[in-house]
Amino acid sequence: MRTLYPPIEPYDSGTLDVGDGHGIYWELCGNPAGKPVVFLHGGPGAGCTPDHRRLFDPQRYRILLFDQRNCGRSTPHASRMDTELHTNTTWHLVEDIERLRKMVGVSKWQVFGGSWGSALALAYAEEHPERVSELVLRGIFTLRNQELLWFYQSGASFLFPDLWESYLAPIPEDERDDLIGAYAKRLSSPDPEVRLRAAQAWSVWEGSTIKLLPDEKLRAVHAEPSYALAFARIENHYFLHGGFFTPGQLIENAGKLRSTPGVIVQGRYDVCTPATTAFDLHRAWPEAEFLLVDDAGHAFDEPGILHHLIEATDSFAFG
Numbered sequence: 565m566r567t568l569y570p571p572i573e574p575y576d577s578g579t580l581d582v583g584d585g586h587g588i589y590w591e592l593c594g595n596p597a598g599k600p601v602v603f604l605h606g607g608p609g610a611g612c613t614p615d616h617r618r619l620f621d622p623q624r625y626r627i628l629l630f631d632q633r634n635c636g637r638s639t640p641h642a643s644r645m646d647t648e649l650h651t652n653t654t655w656h657l658v659e660d661i662e663r664l665r666k667m668v669g670v671s672k673w674q675v676f677g678g679s680w681g682s683a684l685a686l687a688y689a690e691e692h693p694e695r696v697s698e699l700v701l702r703g704i705f706t707l708r709n710q711e712l713l714w715f716y717q718s719g720a721s722f723l724f725p726d727l728w729e730s731y732l733a734p735i736p737e738d739e740r741d742d743l744i745g746a747y748a749k750r751l752s753s754p755d756p757e758v759r760l761r762a763a764q765a766w767s768v769w770e771g772s773t774i775k776l777l778p779d780e781k782l783r784a785v786h787a788e789p790s791y792a793l794a795f796a797r798i799e800n801h802y803f804l805h806g807g808f809f810t811p812g813q814l815i816e817n818a819g820k821l822r823s824t825p826g827v828i829v830q831g832r833y834d835v836c837t838p839a840t841t842a843f844d845l846h847r848a849w850p851e852a853e854f855l856l857v858d859d860a861g862h863a864f865d866e867p868g869i870l871h872h873l874i875e876a877t878d879s880f881a882f883g
């Protein structure tokens with residue numbers, strides 16, 4: 565089974581001013597003369613980690629990673645309540661990707677994204693197909709209403725009834741018919757204790773359910789206050805607006821990808837973004853290789869998923 569390439573450090577990094585008061589943290593890793601690839605993290609609001617650099621052969625790829633608006637090392641951080649989110653939408657991020665592409669000076673690049681990153685990758689590729697050499701996608705998420713309701717209102721709750729009680733805890737029973745809406749109210753509360761309690765409950769729900777087997781380290785990351793506040797605020801903001809898509813937009817427009825080489829990797833037991841969406845994308849984009857991993861959940865570093873992701877990036881590298 566293939567696994568991550570060795571740990572590496574960036575050979576360059578910085579912050580790009582993209583307007584609206586936003587500074588986007590970016591870093592370049594691997595071979596400056598290598599095949600260009602951009603990595604799109606999940607959430608939205610999760611930020612990049614050093615392991616994300618390791619999905620690509622550093623001898624053959626020039627790897628750009630960046631923290632999307634208001635999260636990670638980008639500024640202003642959404643954990644601050646004076647950080648407003650109205651200039652953080654899918655289409656702002658698509659424009660940021662183009663700004664970064666022009667900054668690094670490439671005409672096209674491989675786009676790699678998992679979960680929310682797969683939605684952003686699809687949005688970018690459907691908007692700018694001429695800028696995408698290949699797509700490598702994992703844990704397909706297109707923010708259709710049924711997808712959001714499954715994970716945040718009713719569905720995944722049937723598989724994790726114990727953890728679901730903790731997700732419900734901050735919300736009074738008479739508001740539980742619209743949990744995304746009820747969480748929005750608490751994530752914008754003037755009371756910092758109310759905000760933090762809601763943010764941690766929201767963030768830990770996801771952090772506790774994205775791997776096939778429990779991962780206490782990942783749960784702890786999601787419970788950390790600054791991370792949880794940004795992650796929950798940004799996710800809830802996007803989900804309240806349906807990802808800023810028209811209903812079913814990414815699947816309906818997948819015909820724009822017919823000439824783009826691609827690989828779709830999906831865990832059979834992905835509770836966060838169930839396989840039905842990946843299958844719908846496969847049906848709409850049959851040219852892409854579709855790999856359903858029978859012993860995996862959602863996370864990129866589940867053994868079977870990681871194996872196919874590394875095989876995919878290797879297969880597209882020069883040489």
Ligand SMILES: CNCC(=O)c1nnc(C(C)(C)C)o1
Binds near residue numbers: 607678681
């Ligand atoms: C609903 N959020 C799905 C998503 O983008 C996602 N799933 N897991 C993650 C991290 C592990 C990166 C937090 O992001």
